[in-house]
Amino acid sequence: MPALWLLVIVLILAAAGFVAGRSRAMADAQGDVRNLHSLPVYYGNHVMLAVLLPAVLILGIWLLLQPLAATQVASSHISPDSYADTGALSLIMSDVQRVAEGLNRAVAQGLISASDANALDATTTDVRALSVSAGVPVAAQVTPDMLAAAEAVRHVSAIGSWLMSGVVLAVALVAGFVAWSQITKDFRARNTVERVVKGLLILAAMIAILTTVGIVLSLLGNTIRFFGLYPAMDFFFGTTWAPSFGGGSELGILPLFWGTFYISIVALIVAVPVGLFAAIYLSEYAGPKVRAFAKPLLEVLAGIPTIVYGLFALLTVGPLLMKLFGQDGTFGVTWMQGGTSVMTAGLVMGVMLIPFVSSLSDDIINAVPQSMRDGSLGLGATKSETVRQVVLPAALPGIVGAILLAASRAIGETMIVVLGAGAAARLSMNPLDAMTTVTTRIVSQLTGDADFASPEALVAFALGMTLFVMTLGLNIFALYIVRKYREQYD
Known part of the structure; x- marks a missing residue:
């Protein structure tokens, strides 16, 4: 499932959780707001945040790690004799990613069937031309190793996409149900929601600080390497x-x-x-x-x-x-x-x-x-x-x-x-x-x-x-x- 549609579904579940949480609180208070510890909106927000936050967090981490895992698996299909250093391998893997994207687009546009895309032979099929016709340019001629690596990328991405959908939806539903089951008229929903919001604000501030620290550290390491090769006084x-x-x-x-x-x-x-x-x-x-x-x-x-x-x-x-x-x-x-x-x-x-x-x-x-x-x-x-x-x-x-x-x-x-x-x-x-x-x-x-x-x-x-x-x-x-x-x- 595409990540965008998955996010839309999570948002719908969060909205449903808001309604369910608010309704459960009002039902337990027998319809009288005065019997509730917090305002009804806090009970709805409690369930909504429980659905939304862990699901979005897992979705974001998954989207970051899945391309790395696909690249790691695909690179094993590239012969070490075809590149001289890691820089050359990075260029090859960039073309591999484009070939994989081109094949996916070709299948989506009906230029080739899914079964034929999985059975392509780089020695008899011009995979580069097929990718270009699908709207994805590829710089180098596609070799059998590159095609095998591209197929590995497609395979890992397809499996990862379905696993991601299942895990994200399962976490959203379970977390939402747990939060919903906690709601009673005496539940301190306002305190819980405010703690979560405060944590999000602290996280936002920490992201800004840690980004600055990361930039400094990335510069510092290579700066130290430079001064090991060139005299600081001359610089x-x-x-x-x-x-x-x-x-x-x-x-x-x-x-x-x-x-x-x-x-x-x-x-x-x-x-x-x-x-x-x-x-x-x-x-x-x-x-x-x-x-x-x-x-x-x-x-x-x-x-x-x-x-x-x-x-x-x-x-x-x-x-x-x-x-x-x-x-x-x-x-x-x-x-x-x-x-x-x-x-x-x-x-x-x-x-x-x-x-x-x-x-x-x-x-x-x-x-x-x-x-x-x-x-x-x-x-x-x-x-x-x-x-x-x-x-x-x-x-x-x-x-x-x-x-x-x-x-x-x-x-x-x-x-x-x-x-x-x-x-x-x-x-x-x-x-x-x-x-x-x-x-x-x-x-x-x-x-x-x-x-x-x-x-x-x-x-x-x-x-x-x-x-x-x-x-x-x-x-x-x-x-x-x-x-x-x-x-x-x-």
């Missing part, structure tokens, strides 16, 4: 970035950090004044009609994909700057050699960051109590004096947080930098020179057939870990600033 204090998979690489991070810092500063110089002034106008001076029109229009900028901003930098801003500062430009001095530069990426990234600063700052300024404004105006201060001396200092912790959020966003940006800033790793003060950043080099080092035993590939993890530590320090500094000023206005 942190080297001024040359010249990776070479043939050997003799120079992997100094300073040019990348300088490019990241320089582009981020230009972006913040654009975004912070514009965004902050826009927030002040919208919250303190604009009328309701202007605010209702301008605020959503300004926030549209946040919904534009970064690749579109990158194309805007490449096709519009870069050529415009070339007309001003390039060869034969308006100023008659060649300060810019090409359309890609720090200024190109920084200006466009600043436009992208404006809604981050303006929207958050606007909400924070609006949160300043009106009594503070009224007190200032009552003492004779003007509107502008009240904004400068009362509203902005009171909102400063939140505004600093908004600015640092924008800074973190700028540091992690990739597509605008790739298309707008170029790929040159250099230490230069000229904002019209092409430069690159840490994030673009991470993508570059992991693109293609990367050998994760070489420092040229592992350096991407060291770059990511260093970037993580840098943004963590930025957030700690922001927290310090927020707490310092909050003490003055709390």
Whole structure:
């Protein structure tokens, strides 16, 4: 049974459990709500959660583990002589998965019967063409080993699907019946439901924390491997970035950090004044009609994909700057050699960051109590004096947080930098020179057939870990600033 239909059935059972639990409680209380320990809805929720939670948990775990089990079984059908390393085996197994999916679709579309699909011979049948005709492209020619592995995947998946359906439905029914049988008019349903909901909230918080921890650990292991192959001093204090998979690489991070810092500063110089002034106008001076029109229009900028901003930098801003500062430009001095530069990426990234600063700052300024404004105006201060001396200092912790959020966003940006800033790793003060950043080099080092035993590939993890530590320090500094000023206005 497909997982989606199985989930729908579980939801129907949960709804039925809600009705049954509520009805049983009311029947035991002889129809009088006053005889119940908890409200009737809690008895229904008790049965509903008992049906839903274990069934969905098992369904999720099963869907994660079944493909791994199918791949493990199928890989035993691949001859070790057909691949050189685990990377090559992964590519073969990817094709095997597509062949299995193609055969399943071919059976579903009536291109081939189920019995014929199970009896295919790769030496006499073009399995690849059959899979393509079913709408699933396969990169390599299908060998007998690959076909056998694909059949194993189909077999394990089919058996696993039926077992999953049986186990999930059985658990849902048994758990629901046990919960239903516990219900009496004196059963503390509210306490039980609230404990379960509290546990779910704790689980959600733990998932977020554990995800962060997992990301750090995954970076940390490969970072340690990198520093075992490449000197840390050369990495942190080297001024040359010249990776070479043939050997003799120079992997100094300073040019990348300088490019990241320089582009981020230009972006913040654009975004912070514009965004902050826009927030002040919208919250303190604009009328309701202007605010209702301008605020959503300004926030549209946040919904534009970064690749579109990158194309805007490449096709519009870069050529415009070339007309001003390039060869034969308006100023008659060649300060810019090409359309890609720090200024190109920084200006466009600043436009992208404006809604981050303006929207958050606007909400924070609006949160300043009106009594503070009224007190200032009552003492004779003007509107502008009240904004400068009362509203902005009171909102400063939140505004600093908004600015640092924008800074973190700028540091992690990739597509605008790739298309707008170029790929040159250099230490230069000229904002019209092409430069690159840490994030673009991470993508570059992991693109293609990367050998994760070489420092040229592992350096991407060291770059990511260093970037993580840098943004963590930025957030700690922001927290310090927020707490310092909050003490003055709390």
